[in-house]
Amino acid sequence: xxxxxxxxxxxxxxxxxxxxxxxxxxxxxxxxxxxxxxxxxxxxxxxxxxxxxxxxxxxxxxxxxxxxxxxxxxxxxxxxxxxxxxxxxxxxxxxxxxxxxxxxxxxxxxxxxxxxxxxxxxxxxxxxxxxxxxxxxxxxxxxxxxxxxxxxxxxxxxxxxxxxxxxxxxxxxxxxxxxxxxxxxxxxxxxxxxxxxxxxxxxxxxxxxxxxxxxxxxxxxxxxxxxxxxxxxxxxxxxxxxxxxxxxxxxxxxxxxxxxxxxxxxxxxxxxxxxxxxxxxxxx
Ligand code: GLU
Numbered sequence: 001x002x003x004x005x006x007x008x009x010x011x012x013x014x015x016x017x018x019x020x021x022x023x024x025x026x027x028x029x030x031x032x033x034x035x036x037x038x039x040x041x042x043x044x045x046x047x048x049x050x051x052x053x054x055x056x057x058x059x060x061x062x063x064x065x066x067x068x069x070x071x072x073x074x075x076x077x078x079x080x081x082x083x084x085x086x087x088x089x090x091x092x093x094x095x096x097x098x099x100x101x102x103x104x105x106x107x108x109x110x111x112x113x114x115x116x117x118x119x120x121x122x123x124x125x126x127x128x129x130x131x132x133x134x135x136x137x138x139x140x141x142x143x144x145x146x147x148x149x150x151x152x153x154x155x156x157x158x159x160x161x162x163x164x165x166x167x168x169x170x171x172x173x174x175x176x177x178x179x180x181x182x183x184x185x186x187x188x189x190x191x192x193x194x195x196x197x198x199x200x201x202x203x204x205x206x207x208x209x210x211x212x213x214x215x216x217x218x219x220x221x222x223x224x225x226x227x228x229x230x231x232x233x234x235x236x237x238x239x240x241x242x243x244x245x246x247x248x249x250x251x252x253x254x255x256x257x258x259x260x261x262x263x264x265x266x267x268x269x270x271x272x273x274x275x276x277x278x279x280x281x282x283x284x
Contacts, residue, residue: 004036004213011043012054014139015264018060019248025284026245027216028067038068039210044077045195061265065275076202086205087143087190095150095234096143096190097125100134110142121186122147143191147182150234164229168243170222185227204228208237216243
């Protein structure tokens with residue numbers, strides 16, 4: 001039987017909350033049950049939001065939950081040149097284009113777009129003279145993946161064959177063999193202006209490098225899978241099996257998320273909660 005390798009890949013942008021605990025315990029349990037491995041990966045490519053103290057908090061909280069993981073832990077910010085090499089390879093194949101637009105300009109364009117956001121998320125390359133002028137001025141730019149170029153590079157049969165296996169389910173109950181629709185994500189950014197890489201690129205690179213056979217994560221990333229399958233196929237990387245799980249909601253019915261200041265594991269611990277009690281409450 002193929003080795004089962006999964007990962008828990010938090011971004012150190014805040015303290016972990018119950019939703020993270022659920023995801024980590026579920027993944028660890030599935031890996032244990034399959035005689036496989038559960039890796040911890042720190043996804044800290046966002047220089048504006050990630051902080052070392054949160055990384056230390058993640059290790060502390062996971063250890064408190066009773067979880068263990070192989071060392072060393074992969075920290076994405078230690079590997080920026082590796083991601084840059086992938087960006088360069090895709091660029092040389094003509095699959096990327098420079099985007100100098102600001103987030104605000106893109107959001108404004110979405111407001112103006114006649115057919116909603118899907119179109120605006122594909123701003124397209126700048127006219128050559130405009131691009132040359134902005135390059136001359138030394139303005140920062142991001143690299144976007146061109147869905148049009150990706151589709152012609154793959155050819156229609158391979159484009160239509162893009163798919164993944166979902167062993168959990170998506171937010172609308174999607175499960176089983178799922179056709180990937182990269183167009184729902186648009187021309188995603190693969191290299192941010194400030195970081196030289198971006199989430200979709202770093203995550204697919206690392207899943208391939210670390211031999212991840214099963215990606216276990218929340219429903220909120222189900223849609224991201226559609227574009228990640230495309231990147232894997234363009235790069236010749238295997239597509240793991242996916243297992244998306246439900247998101248926990250708080251007493252107010254809203255999902256737990258760092259930005260909502262949900263109660264953190266550190267606060268629960270300080271309030272006297274034990275890991276056993278939390279596991280029982282979460283049912284994992
Ligand atoms: N780093 C991502 C997050 O914190 C998760 C990445 C993934 O599981 O694909 O939401």
